[in-house]
């Protein structure tokens with residue numbers, strides 16, 4: 001039997017998925033803060049992984065782990081994980097391979113979400129893009145594999161500068177896309193301008209407001225910027241903001257295409273809505289290591 005496992009260590013929840021002969025047999029979710037409180041060097045994550053695997057009675061051949069972090073060029077060491085304490089500077093691959101005794105692949109969490117979406121689409125494009133707008137902005141670039149840049153820090157669409165933006169970003173810079181175009185900005189806008197409106201109803205009740213229309217336009221311009229640079233065949237758009245009721249997805253797509261170079265890639269660009277399975281990241285991690293380490297001989 002060909003068994004692979006995936007871990008998605010998120011800012012809030014950590015999910016474990018186990019795949020046997022191409023089918024997911026287990027998906028479990030835990031609170032990240034509880035796991036991280038169990039001890040240094042991912043002790044809680046390692047223990048919980050072992051428990052999850054013991055319950056399946058299976059033996060994964062490789063494990064993928066997605067992290068809410070920038071990783072070094074070798075995809076081993078965490079450079080910066082602003083939302084989870086205790087990860088910075090950790091050689092995650094060395095640590096987990098020592099603990100699990102099988103090959104471990106570490107990636108930015110959004111890359112494994114993207115790999116899940118790409119696999120689910122049934123396509124294997126040469127060039128593709130994923131943009132996930134949730135609390136922050138996640139971005140994956142695929143050019144015959146994840147494009148990670150010279151130092152591991154590529155595909156940071158959330159941190160491109162935006163004219164007129166004056167807020168300080170979590171990364172320390174001023175004027176990043178994430179300061180004006182993510183769930184955090186929407187929450188701030190709602191608190192200031194529509195305190196009676198539940199955050200989930202922002203698009204349903206205030207979609208026509210110039211600020212909210214501007215939000216969608218800024219998102220379209222940012223995605224179009226990435227599209228015009230890499231010329232992808234396929235774009236996944238997703239994240240919690242796009243899943244909010246009455247989010248104007250068709251407007252976003254239309255404005256994206258309006259800003260996209262023609263005839264290519266605009267006339268042939270396939271824009272898909274990403275999956276919103278809670279465990280897409282953990283599934284994607286399993287699928288990725290299955291793809292890397294192949295079927296059981």
Ligand SMILES: [Zn+2]
Nearest residue numbers: 159169171176
């Ligand atoms: Zn930033």
